[in-house]
Amino acid sequence: MASTQPVAASSGVDVKASPMAKSTEPNRNPKYDPKKPHIADQPMTRKNWYKMVNWLNVYMIGVVPLMGCIAAVWTPLQWKTLIFAVGYYYCTGLGITAGYHRLWAHRSYSASVPLELFLAFCGAGAVEGSIRWWSRDHRAHHRYTDTDKDPYSVRKGLLYSHLGWMIMKQNPKRVGRTDISDLNENWVVVAQHKHYLKALIFAGIIFPTIVAGLCWGDFMGGFVYAGILRIFFVQQATFCVNSLAHWIGEQPFDDRNSPRDHVFTALMTLGEGYHNFHHEFPSDYRNALEWFQYDPTKWFIWSMKQLGLAYDLKQFRANEIEKGRVQQQQKKLDQARSKLDWGIPLENLPVLEWDEYKEQCANGRGLILVAGVVHDVTAFIEEHPGGKAMIKSGIGKDATAEFNGAIYMHSNAAHNLLSTMRVGVLRGGSEVEIWKRSQREKKDVQFVKD
Amino acid sequence: MASTQPVAASSGVDVKASPMAKSTEPNRNPKYDPKKPHIADQPMTRKNWYKMVNWLNVYMIGVVPLMGCIAAVWTPLQWKTLIFAVGYYYCTGLGITAGYHRLWAHRSYSASVPLELFLAFCGAGAVEGSIRWWSRDHRAHHRYTDTDKDPYSVRKGLLYSHLGWMIMKQNPKRVGRTDISDLNENWVVVAQHKHYLKALIFAGIIFPTIVAGLCWGDFMGGFVYAGILRIFFVQQATFCVNSLAHWIGEQPFDDRNSPRDHVFTALMTLGEGYHNFHHEFPSDYRNALEWFQYDPTKWFIWSMKQLGLAYDLKQFRANEIEKGRVQQQQKKLDQARSKLDWGIPLENLPVLEWDEYKEQCANGRGLILVAGVVHDVTAFIEEHPGGKAMIKSGIGKDATAEFNGAIYMHSNAAHNLLSTMRVGVLRGGSEVEIWKRSQREKKDVQFVKD
Ligand code: HEM
Ligand code: HEM
Ligand SMILES: [Fe+2]
Numbered sequence: 029m030a031s032t033q034p035v036a037a038s039s040g041v042d043v044k045a046s047p048m049a050k051s052t053e054p055n056r057n058p059k060y061d062p063k064k065p066h067i068a069d070q071p072m073t074r075k076n077w078y079k080m081v082n083w084l085n086v087y088m089i090g091v092v093p094l095m096g097c098i099a100a101v102w103t104p105l106q107w108k109t110l111i112f113a114v115g116y117y118y119c120t121g122l123g124i125t126a127g128y129h130r131l132w133a134h135r136s137y138s139a140s141v142p143l144e145l146f147l148a149f150c151g152a153g154a155v156e157g158s159i160r161w162w163s164r165d166h167r168a169h170h171r172y173t174d175t176d177k178d179p180y181s182v183r184k185g186l187l188y189s190h191l192g193w194m195i196m197k198q199n200p201k202r203v204g205r206t207d208i209s210d211l212n213e214n215w216v217v218v219a220q221h222k223h224y225l226k227a228l229i230f231a232g233i234i235f236p237t238i239v240a241g242l243c244w245g246d247f248m249g250g251f252v253y254a255g256i257l258r259i260f261f262v263q264q265a266t267f268c269v270n271s272l273a274h275w276i277g278e279q280p281f282d283d284r285n286s287p288r289d290h291v292f293t294a295l296m297t298l299g300e301g302y303h304n305f306h307h308e309f310p311s312d313y314r315n316a317l318e319w320f321q322y323d324p325t326k327w328f329i330w331s332m333k334q335l336g337l338a339y340d341l342k343q344f345r346a347n348e349i350e351k352g353r354v355q356q357q358q359k360k361l362d363q364a365r366s367k368l369d370w371g372i373p374l375e376n377l378p379v380l381e382w383d384e385y386k387e388q389c390a391n392g393r394g395l396i397l398v399a400g401v402v403h404d405v406t407a408f409i410e411e412h413p414g415g416k417a418m419i420k421s422g423i424g425k426d427a428t429a430e431f432n433g434a435i436y437m438h439s440n441a442a443h444n445l446l447s448t449m450r451v452g453v454l455r456g457g458s459e460v461e462i463w464k465r466s467q468r469e470k471k472d473v474q475f476v477k478d
Numbered sequence: 479m480a481s482t483q484p485v486a487a488s489s490g491v492d493v494k495a496s497p498m499a500k501s502t503e504p505n506r507n508p509k510y511d512p513k514k515p516h517i518a519d520q521p522m523t524r525k526n527w528y529k530m531v532n533w534l535n536v537y538m539i540g541v542v543p544l545m546g547c548i549a550a551v552w553t554p555l556q557w558k559t560l561i562f563a564v565g566y567y568y569c570t571g572l573g574i575t576a577g578y579h580r581l582w583a584h585r586s587y588s589a590s591v592p593l594e595l596f597l598a599f600c601g602a603g604a605v606e607g608s609i610r611w612w613s614r615d616h617r618a619h620h621r622y623t624d625t626d627k628d629p630y631s632v633r634k635g636l637l638y639s640h641l642g643w644m645i646m647k648q649n650p651k652r653v654g655r656t657d658i659s660d661l662n663e664n665w666v667v668v669a670q671h672k673h674y675l676k677a678l679i680f681a682g683i684i685f686p687t688i689v690a691g692l693c694w695g696d697f698m699g700g701f702v703y704a705g706i707l708r709i710f711f712v713q714q715a716t717f718c719v720n721s722l723a724h725w726i727g728e729q730p731f732d733d734r735n736s737p738r739d740h741v742f743t744a745l746m747t748l749g750e751g752y753h754n755f756h757h758e759f760p761s762d763y764r765n766a767l768e769w770f771q772y773d774p775t776k777w778f779i780w781s782m783k784q785l786g787l788a789y790d791l792k793q794f795r796a797n798e799i800e801k802g803r804v805q806q807q808q809k810k811l812d813q814a815r816s817k818l819d820w821g822i823p824l825e826n827l828p829v830l831e832w833d834e835y836k837e838q839c840a841n842g843r844g845l846i847l848v849a850g851v852v853h854d855v856t857a858f859i860e861e862h863p864g865g866k867a868m869i870k871s872g873i874g875k876d877a878t879a880e881f882n883g884a885i886y887m888h889s890n891a892a893h894n895l896l897s898t899m900r901v902g903v904l905r906g907g908s909e910v911e912i913w914k915r916s917q918r919e920k921k922d923v924q925f926v927k928d
């Protein structure tokens with residue numbers, strides 16, 4: 029499964045004029061020097077491996093949750109805190125799925141300022157980077173899916189796409205460039221990016237601690253459960269969009285790249301599991317199309333619309349979506365078809381005269397003419413499901429009408445079987461329906477692309 | 479769903495020479511006079527309805543089992559008798575499915591004389607008519623499926639195909655003619671037909687009564703359970719092949735007629751439930767293809783082969799079977815495709831000159847040339863998932879390469895969407911890939927048959 033995305037694509041068009049996020053833009057790392065070869069591009073040795081690890085991220089994603097688990101042993105879990113932690117889990121999850129992903133990265137709907145503020149706050153509480161940084165990477169992921177410019181390409185392994193891309197240092201030049209001019213014009217996004225560290229600490233830790241502390245006196249539980257451990261679960265769940273959603277499931281729209289649809293991924297990720305659909309129709313505010321499929325992010329956006337807080341919900345027409353499905357099914361069918369034996373092509377058959385045909389039959393060969401093609405059924409007479417007498421009645425004649433309904437309208441299976449018995453074409457031989465059919469079949473096979 | 483079988487088919491070919499079972503052959507009814515209009519062809523009135531009912535069959539299929547049920551109230555059921563009744567149920571069921579159906583009606587394998595005798599005996603014990611009579615009707619059912627000449631056409635209702643065709647008198651002229659010369663040459667079949675009444679009474683009633691009576695002293699239980707009630711269950715189960723198998727399930731090979739595949743029918747009928755396959759490949763000794771599908775009749779035939787009692791098991795090549803599946807899927811897909819909107823056909827578009835194209839763009843219209851076709855994307859610029867700058871860079875140019883991978887390899891969905899924005903064709907306009915594509919699409923749609 030080679031990727032079909034162009035790898036040298038960034039050299040395509042002159043985009044100096046457009047306000048692109050340069051891939052060399054320092055990502056809150058003032059020490060970064062674009063002239064030196066990046067550590068990620070050097071071979072890993074016993075001496076330098078620790079330099080390749082992004083220790084800050086290891087700490088945030090691995091060590092902190094571990095400490096949370098240990099702390100949990102001494103922290104009794106109160107019912108109120110549990111309910112609040114789960115509720116806040118959903119809020120911060122939606123901050124990522126409904127906010128970071130569907131609103132800002134894909135602009136699949138528009139949100140009023142209160143909703144934007146809510147999502148920007150909750151999204152910060154999920155501790156997965158600023159909207160601006162996350163969306164830039166995510167757009168690169170869509171544009172360069174499965175290539176080296178994809179920040180979390182699943183081609184580098186399931187674990188890499190889940191965590192590895194954060195735990196190992198990345199050469200910022202590697203990730204593909206994308207247009208984030210619209211985000212740079214949005215003050216909520218810009219403000220969140222500017223004050224990200226404060227937002228993270230407040231929404232991620234302080235806020236849940238205070239709520240649990242001031243409302244029912246459980247500061248410690250709020251900190252450990254609704255803070256640390258809730259962050260851990262939200263992170264792992266949303267990371268699944270990059271890993272699982274590119275690993276397990278069906279590909280009803282396009283099988284050239286890795287995105288897949290699976291209900292398990294949807295259950296893990298607040299509905300982001302219909303990922304084959306999503307990569308094909310990224311600006312659709314839905315991920316699941318059917319009401320019975322699990323897509324709470326869609327339900328949330330739709331509810332916000334009912335409340336007047338969201339508008340311009342984008343949706344691809346059912347016609348366009350069905351077209352995609354039909355094309356993928358056609359591709360699969362063409363692949364299946366091209367693997368089958370459809371009989372000797374008519375142009376490779378010898379041409380027989382009518383008299384030759386009659387003569388060979390008189391000499392005892394069991395030839396039957398159907399639709400201009402001569403078939404040798406000698407070995408099949410005994411086997412004929414309709415009996416010996418019937419099939420013998422066609423020998424030496426033009427049995428087209430009899431075969432096609434005058435006596436018995438044979439099944440597709442019988443037509444297919446007949447085509448394996450071809451031995452010649454009759455000169456000037458009546459309707460050549462099978463010819464038309466085989467033309468069609470050959471043409472279909474040409475459609476197969478990979 | 480009109481039937482596609484020819485209705486006036488019996489007039490097709492001169493078959494006087496062949497030893498066909500004439501449809502007027504008296505079916506053990508010496509009073510039958512072919513010259514008088516048959517009672518079944520007269521309108522039913524309050525005065526004549528009882529003449530239309532086949533009271534013998536009502537008695538055999540309805541009254542006798544009822545009496546069996548009543549007798550069962552006073553007859554204690556012994557364990558040994560139960561086990562024997564169930565075992566004999568399977569034997570007599572196989573007499574019908576492996577014997578009457580797959581061996582004699584369809585000749586899907588050959589059997590040695592001992593096996594033929596066993597099947598003819600068990601088949602008689604199922605009390606569903608002689609091999610010769612059953613196979614004649616069944617061949618007519620295959621040849622004239624769903625037409626008036628089909629003896630148990632499901633088009634006349636589920637109940638009719640299950641029981642009605644036996645409970646109501648039939649004009650023997652109505653049922654289509656079939657070739658049973660092979661059966662007339664088979665001495666087992668001829669002998670069973672000649673001594674059918676004796677065979678029926680012995681295998682159906684006396685034999686199970688004696689076995690239970692002599693072996694463990696339960697004459698009455700053998701008579702009621704292994705005789706009467708066992709007959710009732712075998713009959714109802716095998717009747718399902720004519721009713722259920724034409725009523726519920728999938729149609730993976732051909733949807734023009736009524737046969738269907740369903741696991742429930744298979745469970746009821748010793749494996750005869752993959753009936754869409756069976757009508758398409760009647761001379762295949764299998765009904766279910768996969769090892770995990772329930773087809774004990776197939777397992778029985780296969781085991782007989784291992785014992786040297788059956789041979790020449792006929793099997794269609796996997797290639798032929800897959801061809802049938804692919805064709806049916808193609809048909810479904812063509813139907814789906816023909817219902818969708820594939821954009822304005824290229825031949826209906828106005829032809830634009832290059833200068834016109836440039837001029838209109840200069841006047842502020844958002845036109846983009848891709849693959850020789852001019853598209854109006856004005857309203858889409860704001861919506862473009864890849865950003866305004868990207869799509870604007872294509873306006874007024876030939877953006878074929880950019881659209882197709884030089885910058886971004888757009889999805890099928892994007893191609894489909896693009897085709898809905900067509901406004902013109904460029905004179906002499908470079909590669910016309912979309913043209914080829916639309917040609918192909920149009921051609922596929924023509925394949926749709928019903
Ligand atoms: C003009 C000559 C022929 C006549 C009159 C004729 C007639 C019939 C009839 C009446 C049946 C129905 C039997 C039943 O379903 O019980 C039948 C079935 C069948 N015949 Fe023929 N046949 C002819 C030639 C052929 C040939 C050349 C083939 C070779 C492929 C063929 C293949 C089949 C097959 C596979 C069936 C099984 C049912 C089906 O698939 O439709 N027949 N035929
Ligand atoms: C030559 C001009 C164009 C360029 C350079 C361009 C570039 C891009 C880029 C880079 C993306 C990736 C954005 C992402 O996935 O985050 C994209 C996505 C997309 N573009 Fe364009 N685009 C152009 C014209 C068009 C036009 C005319 C259409 C009209 C149908 C279109 C429809 C789409 C759609 C539907 C997507 C979503 C992803 C997909 O379906 O492949 N683009 N485009
Ligand atoms: Fe993805």
Ligand SMILES: [Fe+2]
Pocket residue numbers: 129133134166170306310
């Ligand atoms: Fe996405």
Ligand SMILES: [Fe+2]
Pocket residue numbers: 619719720723724737753757
């Ligand atoms: Fe049938």
Ligand SMILES: [Fe+2]
Pocket residue numbers: 579583584616620756760
């Ligand atoms: Fe059959």
